[in-house]
Amino acid sequence: MYGLVAVAKKQDQHARRDARFALRFILLLGVVSLFADMTYEAARSIAGPCLAILGAGATGVGVIADLGEIVGYGLRIVFTPEPCVYPLLHRLRLDLPNRPEQ
Numbered sequence: 001m002y003g004l005v006a007v008a009k010k011q012d013q014h015a016r017r018d019a020r021f022a023l024r025f026i027l028l029l030g031v032v033s034l035f036a037d038m039t040y041e042a043a044r045s046i047a048g049p050c051l052a053i054l055g056a057g058a059t060g061v062g063v064i065a066d067l068g069e070i071v072g073y074g075l076r077i078v079f080t081p082e083p084c085v086y087p088l089l090h091r092l093r094l095d096l097p098n099r100p101e102q
Contacts, residue, residue: 051061 047065048061051064052058056064
């Protein structure tokens with residue numbers, strides 16, 4: 001009987017250790033995501049002044065920034081997950097060839 005109790009306690013300890021590891025891993029991913037987002041937003045905020053230092057006019061800075069946004073949104077449309085996963089996103093997606101019909 002005591003052997004079964006010891007095994008159960010040991011399994012409980014392993015389960016707690018695994019849960020702590022999972023929580024630490026998820027928190028670490030959150031911190032990494034935070035720093036990646038801060039880096040991305042900081043880079044976006046200095047793109048205009050950097051182009052101005054290089055001699056681009058206000059129109060050039062605006063055109064370059066808007067082209068980047070258009071390309072980003074276009075890639076999101078093309079690589080949106082299939083409609084069975086996100087049906088609401090599929091309604092917003094353009095009809096592109098070679099896509100399965102639902």
